[in-house]
Amino acid sequence: MKNLYILIFSLVLIACGNSEKNIETVEEIQTGSNEIDITKEQFKGEKMAFGSLTEQEFNETVKTNGMIDVPPHNKSSVTSFFGGYITKTPLLVGDKVVKGQLLVTLENTEYVEIQQNYLEVAEQLNYLKSEFTRQKTLFDENITSEKNFLKAESTYKSNLAHYNGLRKKLEMMHINPISVEQGHISSTINIYAPIEGHVTKVNVSNGTYVSPADIIMEIVDTDHIHLELSIFEKDILKIKKDQDILFTIPEASNKTFVAEVHLVGTTIDEKSRRVKVHGHIDNTQTNFIVGMFVEAEILVKSRKSSALPKEAIINLENEFYVLVLKNETETEFHLEKVKIEKGNETEAFVEILNIDALNDKQILTKGTYMLLNEGGGGHDH
Template sequence: MKNLYILLFTLVITACGNNKTNDTEVVATETDSNEIIVTKAQFESENMAFGTIPEFNFNESIKVNGMIDVPPQNKSSISTFIGGYITQTPLLVGDEVKKGQLLVSLQNPEYVEIQQNYLEVAEQLNYLKSEFNRQKTLYDEKITSEKNYLKAESTYKSNLAHYNGLRKKLQMMNINPKQVEQGKITSSINIYAPIEGFVTKVNISNGTYVSPSDVILEIVDTDHIHLELSVFEKDIMKVKKGQKIQFKIPEASDETFGAEVHLVGTTINDKNRQVQVHGHVNNDENNFIVGMFVEAEIIFESARKMGLPKEALAILEDGTYVLALVEEKDNSFQLEKIKLSIGKTSEDAVEVLNSSELKNKKILTKGLGMLITGN
């Protein structure tokens, strides 16, 4: 009998200990299909928070694709007016160049022949000019015939045209005609940068022969980065100058960048029925690279609507729900599930069409976790 009393006493103490443990346990219980009880201990440990239903900006937009580009005047394909062999190529892809900087040097015996022809014509020109002036004077004084005068004039002017043509050719080859007239003849020419920028293509190496139709290298000035977007014919009437653009570079970053519609094309591409739209980037200090693929949205309408952040939502099979506070007790919160009618969506929020049901209610906006489960 004594042992039986000891056993019963032990069981009573154990039961009391279990009750104390249950009192401090962090639990969330579902009292019925629409109500949930959350202890304050769980509320704090899960970093939950209440909030009210606020307003968000919801945009009507057109989704388009495009690329990073620069204006035509900021891109230069370098070639030569006269073919030759590359003798110097100091640049690599990615090198920065200044306007007027040496890009490549070429060599060709033909350059020597052109300078020789120019020098010969320049020497003849002085004599022909003197002869023309002499014949003109004689003709004015009725000493020589008109035939001799016209012949001298024709020969002089023909030689002058040849001289000017060769002179311009030398200038295009970056050879100084005055130095040639002084007898300084060179077998090589230099090509200089017409714009400031970065080398994006190099198609040659030392010893390569290039003809006038070959692109030696390409330079791009990235100071005026812009967007070239393709908009389908069915959407183009919604696009206007000054509208905001939000775009991403999916292959390189998850960040969203801003731009603005600057020009809208006036012709439709016959192949894909698209129109080109030119957008100015708001902040061109980012490391954008010409040719990057972009995914963009052109915003043609924006309005403020009542909505909730996406982290406050629970998406179930039968709809989208939130938790609203019904009653606060000493150690717990009584919450109820409210089904939402969803309207427009943005990247971070959704429009709530039945917002009147949530007016003056405290909504669980953080820490929703797995509190709501499907029945």
Template sequence: MKHFIYNILAITLALSFVNCGGSKKESNNDASETEEISNNNIKLTKAQFEQSAMKLDGLEEKSFPVIVKTNGMIDVPPENRAVVSATMGGYIKKTPLLIGDIVKKGQVLVTIENPEFVSLQQEYLEIKEQLVYLKSEYERQKTLFDENITSKKNYLKTQSEYKTAQAKYNGLRKQLSMLNISPTNVENGTITTTATIYAPISGSITKMNVTKGTFVSPATPIMEIIDNDHIHIELSVFEKDIMKVKKDQRITFKIPEASTGTFEAEVHLIGTSINENRTIKVHGHPKDESKNNFLIGMFVEASIITDSIMSKAIPSEAIVAIDNSSYVLILESENGDEYTFKQIEVKTGSSYEGYTAIDAANTFDASTRFLTKGVFNLVGE
């Protein structure tokens, strides 16, 4: 009990100044209280108790969650993330955007330039003109063949030439469309050296890998766009815990590097395979995600609530930790104007929402009264 002798002496002296100014009689009382402390008892007058805003409470039956602790990160579904690249190689001619810019689906992102675009359009026009002739010749040969005027060989030859040209025409037309070059404009005589790349999704630009004049190939990622209108938390749960996790279970999580708050989510999907570090991916949906400024890639510490148990508990502030042990003060007796408290070591369980479970091995009953406010003023290192 020597751990808290100095604390109680300080409180007693302070209270004696408040009451009447330090008489010899009060000094004798201080000595008496110090002696009681050394015998594992603390005595306080009701006036001292009230002036220090102390409080007594009994054991309460509380529900404590059974949790699986895990870590993860804020992420988005695959369809909300797009890496933009060019269909054909070229030099960046125009790139008006920066990281953080918000874009809409279909908005111009970059313009690329390549002389080969001209060759592609010329080839398209040539095959289009050939196709007109080959179609006419194919139809003529078919009519002659049907009337047994020409040989089957001639008919099949013109048919092959026509269908080959038709396939090439369709392929070139598709290439132009993929480059966002209008085949109709090309057919009308408008030839261009540039191709425009449009936003495939709405969102914000999170990566920009090019500048004006950069050469890009189809394998070059030009930029990344992320739509964070719907985010999720991607958690890694160890193999030993995964059987406890079920869909729709509640998740509480924190973002320790960015916030002191606690956020809510629920289990949405559970992975069906174990990766190399013996963990399984669990996908959670945050609640009220639109009200929070979550950023993709934020690290989260999460607790998945898999069950709950009822336990006897007291307010956490009623428990003081000293040298790796936990102690409480219980009301030993109440005599007139005086409270007598006794310090007891206890075994504690989990803590939740301001309460801590008291181990069943502790022999307390419904009549036991605990000092739940002001304990730190009396007990300390």
């Protein structure tokens, strides 16, 4: 039992010793000591590793924002040329429609009046045409006066213009004039889809009265969606056609999507001092929705530069350091703390600007986090 107490006491002393060494290592890094020793056993146990400067690609980007949109010809606001009451609305927001599909049906007594007027004018036209033909023949044979001929001609042509105008109205109402001439008169007209796409807005319900100025619904063709970005005046000369765009939709996804610059605007908005940039999107990436807000980076320049993994960088009160191998013994690595100047960053690497201090050096690239936060047995040199 006595030997057991001695063993436990010894283990406690060893544990306390290691803990003190851990604290010392952290304090060395944090309090300004430039040299740190790490045992090779600790180096292996913490899976540390040395590395050196490598060439990495860094992109210069222009950050911007905008939205997902479609070209004007891929968006249609559905209206009616003639006012009326809605009697049929079979579609809901999100429904897919094809060009020419029935959207809504309108009813109004005015439609009946237009068709009646057309029938009356059509009947008069037949009589006036024959009268005009008769007067022309008589005039050519010097049987009737020029006055009678001109009067018949004027009346016929005036009626013909009225007839053609009413016929055009019927066509705009999607009513077949031939059917009207056969006596088929309808109090309703149909509105059809002008483009293929999805219904994005429905502003009416059964019984609603719509005037020619009212938008009944909106259809958007999402086959040609694009990015509509706004670029500050100071950055616009950097933007060129075919440059890559990386963008995210912060409200909907953490994923990064890809597009490319297709058109660069040629005018600056006087209020915002921004220029519009149109970007093409690969639609296979996801189901984008028109109106989504996006944050984007346009890659304007790419270059290679010396860099280190982010894990190698130690941040002490907003000053940045790396640990460089100074020399080693059979049991220890002697490291030196070297201040660095950071440049651009990627997800994995940091550009190093003062490379002269690190060229041909072995740099601790793995395990600095463990060393800084947990220690591992290092001690003063």
